[in-house]
Amino acid sequence: MKVLMFGWEFPPLSSGGLGTACYGLTKSLSKKGVKITFVLPYSFDADNADFVKLVAAGKIKVRKIASALQPYMSSQEYKKSLGKKPEPKIYGSTLFDEVRRYTLAAEKIAEEEDFDIIHCHDWMTFGAGIGAKRKKNKPLVLHVHATELDRTGGHQVNQYVYDLERQGMHKADKIIAVSNFTKNKMMTHYSIPSEKIKVVHNAVDFSQHYYDENFELKKTDKVVLFLGRVTLQKGPDYFVHAAKKVLEHEKNVKFIIAGSGDMEPFIIEKAAELGIADRVLFAGFLNPDDVERAYKMADVYVMPSVSEPFGITALEAMKFKTPSIVSNQSGVSEVIRHCLKTDFWDIDEMSSKIIALLRYNPLHEALKESGYSEVKKFSWDIPADKCIDVYNELISKG
Amino acid sequence: MVSVCFYFQVHQPPRLRKYSVFEIGHHNGYFDEHKNEAIIKKVTHKCYLPTNNLVLDLINKTDGKFKVAYSMTGIVLEQLEKYSPKVIDSFRELVDTGCVEILDETYHHTLSCLYSKEEFMEQVEMHNKKIRHLFNYKPKVFRNTELVYNNDVAALAAKMGYKGILAEGADHILGWRSPNFVYRPKDSSNIKLLLKNYRLSDDIAFRFSEKGWKEFPLTAEKYANWINAINGNGNVVNLFMDYETFGEHQWEDKGIFEFLKHLPHEILKHKDNDFTTPSEAIQKYDAVAELDFPHFVSWADVERDMSAWLGNKMQQEAIKEIYNLEPYVKLSKNPALLDEWRKLQTSDHFYYMCTKWFNDGDVHKYFNPYDSPYEAFITYMNILNDFRIKANKLGEVKVGE
Numbered sequence: 001m002k003v004l005m006f007g008w009e010f011p012p013l014s015s016g017g018l019g020t021a022c023y024g025l026t027k028s029l030s031k032k033g034v035k036i037t038f039v040l041p042y043s044f045d046a047d048n049a050d051f052v053k054l055v056a057a058g059k060i061k062v063r064k065i066a067s068a069l070q071p072y073m074s075s076q077e078y079k080k081s082l083g084k085k086p087e088p089k090i091y092g093s094t095l096f097d098e099v100r101r102y103t104l105a106a107e108k109i110a111e112e113e114d115f116d117i118i119h120c121h122d123w124m125t126f127g128a129g130i131g132a133k134r135k136k137n138k139p140l141v142l143h144v145h146a147t148e149l150d151r152t153g154g155h156q157v158n159q160y161v162y163d164l165e166r167q168g169m170h171k172a173d174k175i176i177a178v179s180n181f182t183k184n185k186m187m188t189h190y191s192i193p194s195e196k197i198k199v200v201h202n203a204v205d206f207s208q209h210y211y212d213e214n215f216e217l218k219k220t221d222k223v224v225l226f227l228g229r230v231t232l233q234k235g236p237d238y239f240v241h242a243a244k245k246v247l248e249h250e251k252n253v254k255f256i257i258a259g260s261g262d263m264e265p266f267i268i269e270k271a272a273e274l275g276i277a278d279r280v281l282f283a284g285f286l287n288p289d290d291v292e293r294a295y296k297m298a299d300v301y302v303m304p305s306v307s308e309p310f311g312i313t314a315l316e317a318m319k320f321k322t323p324s325i326v327s328n329q330s331g332v333s334e335v336i337r338h339c340l341k342t343d344f345w346d347i348d349e350m351s352s353k354i355i356a357l358l359r360y361n362p363l364h365e366a367l368k369e370s371g372y373s374e375v376k377k378f379s380w381d382i383p384a385d386k387c388i389d390v391y392n393e394l395i396s397k398g
Numbered sequence: 399m400v401s402v403c404f405y406f407q408v409h410q411p412p413r414l415r416k417y418s419v420f421e422i423g424h425h426n427g428y429f430d431e432h433k434n435e436a437i438i439k440k441v442t443h444k445c446y447l448p449t450n451n452l453v454l455d456l457i458n459k460t461d462g463k464f465k466v467a468y469s470m471t472g473i474v475l476e477q478l479e480k481y482s483p484k485v486i487d488s489f490r491e492l493v494d495t496g497c498v499e500i501l502d503e504t505y506h507h508t509l510s511c512l513y514s515k516e517e518f519m520e521q522v523e524m525h526n527k528k529i530r531h532l533f534n535y536k537p538k539v540f541r542n543t544e545l546v547y548n549n550d551v552a553a554l555a556a557k558m559g560y561k562g563i564l565a566e567g568a569d570h571i572l573g574w575r576s577p578n579f580v581y582r583p584k585d586s587s588n589i590k591l592l593l594k595n596y597r598l599s600d601d602i603a604f605r606f607s608e609k610g611w612k613e614f615p616l617t618a619e620k621y622a623n624w625i626n627a628i629n630g631n632g633n634v635v636n637l638f639m640d641y642e643t644f645g646e647h648q649w650e651d652k653g654i655f656e657f658l659k660h661l662p663h664e665i666l667k668h669k670d671n672d673f674t675t676p677s678e679a680i681q682k683y684d685a686v687a688e689l690d691f692p693h694f695v696s697w698a699d700v701e702r703d704m705s706a707w708l709g710n711k712m713q714q715e716a717i718k719e720i721y722n723l724e725p726y727v728k729l730s731k732n733p734a735l736l737d738e739w740r741k742l743q744t745s746d747h748f749y750y751m752c753t754k755w756f757n758d759g760d761v762h763k764y765f766n767p768y769d770s771p772y773e774a775f776i777t778y779m780n781i782l783n784d785f786r787i788k789a790n791k792l793g794e795v796k797v798g799e
Contacts, residue, residue, distance in 0.1 A: 249419070249420070337770065338753075338772075340770075340772055340773075341769070341770075348418065348420070349418075352418050352419045352420065352776075353776065355419045356419060356776040356779070356780075359419075359779075360712075360775070360776070360779050361715075362710075362711040362712045362714070362715040362716075362775070363712055363772060363775050363776065363779075365711055366710055366711055366712050366753065366771075366772070366775075367772060370753055
């Protein structure tokens, strides 16, 4: 089985769950004998040792296209990033020109490569996938990790991106959604019939660099963690409001916000305005080692996302034995039982649960242990098998 | 001769209101009266009234040959008096037939026997009074909450004057022995022991509507044949189950009422069969042997131990803390405080915190008001912390953290 896969990022250079998911999935697929040619934007630089090993072993072939594209990018951010490139003239002058240029390059690669299936991850690759299908007439699988409606929280939806997503979904032979939450979104807002969408929940990679450390901060304080892009979609504002409420009842708690994004200045100001600036720490974007340390340092992980197609971070927190509170508006809440859940807008409930975890040690211990046992069942082999089922089904249909 | 001994458990807990951590110290009400009322009314309609009517009808039609026993907790009776008094009247009518026995248990459906013998005996005494008051009936046989049983519980029951006690016919206690005989608890000569035949009980209580079960659909005729087969190697078949089996756990449209309607007739077709109540069974049959239950056994889950209520740290901590308050609550001499404290002991609160079956989801979720065991624990602990402050004030004693 040969798969032509279009992706956008890989750890450690990834800025979100998309890269983590692509890495886990391709690793497991190749272990199961699927030959993958992975097409990536040029700026991607695979310095992850494990990934390089996969490539070197001939299990995954990487094709790069010179491009300034990055996932989660807005038009403005694209323009800003172009200015920093040494040779900006080779790239498209707008984000959408660049996506078109990328699509044409992808078609060329499709002509050169031999494959049975095309598998695309998220909107920027949908054009490339459609192009490859046009050239070789092979089945197209779209893997939807997030829609424009999630990224924007439903406000100021970019029409171009929405249209591209919708077109891709209608032209695809099968769509993989990372949750029922996302499947329902596609059915409601993109008019996709239920039987065209297969739900394949994400998993978590268990390779890690365990090391124990005595954190200075933990001598005096308990730590509540937010980890994700500081954008509207991830609900950092709800986190800060919950922090305020918790601090009215609990002393010696620090709130850490790890991640960067366009809402960062607003959130910093909000913390100051609420009078809790000294209790909310901004860690910025963290490298994988520091992400691990952050999870281990935390007593409670909170994922207050407004609209979260999956939410791998919740699984990661549980992997590090950190009890999690996740929003009901997330895919991960469909599949995880040993965590606490709340609506993202329910500050009272969110803060009440944070306090419960900080105060009631047996609760903390129970969630730590049972959460860990639960997350161990989330191997990437499960989603990989489901993807292979999808491939086989499409190939047998011809 | 085979005697069929039915005992039905009638119980609904006082469900707690979702109590926020921010309410601690405000002393708001703990119990969700709306939910409790709604559930009582629903169960009245689906189970209590239709089943009571059917049982009465069967007693009349068989000229009193059909007999059953009930154990009703004090707290379900309180709720019925408040929200559904027709059910109390209906039970009175049943008791008046003389074919219905009522058993004693702890008033609040608690696990007090594990934590405070004094409190346990007070609760049993309260229950006894309640039954005498409502039904003008004095129970003679004891069944503990969830059939929690060991040698000590039997000794306590004997000390309190009961002539019989019920327990689970657990394989790991019985070994090669059969549950279909009367036994004697170890070291208690003046009380007899009846053991639940869990296979035949669960055929009705759990498997009745199960399509994948090889005996599905279960008819009264087939079931009576299984009972007949015990003739010659057993005296009494103890069929113990929740009363809500009829109409709630097993639905009317699955035929559970039809099954019950035909069962007495089918069983009485065999001339050596009859129906008996627990008191009659222990009078009629001698104990065949002494049984040693050194450890606690219950009727819950496959383990048939205490793990459904005390299996994890949350449960252990919560129950330990509520019983730690006993001296303070009792010193306060405040009846309202005592009543709340006892209602917080109801075993269901701890059952909802059970994590062992939470992985698969389960039939045990029935009537469970919480989305997860963790929510159950949080609500309980918030209330317990509020209650502790109250006990501190009312008892004017320092209550330890």
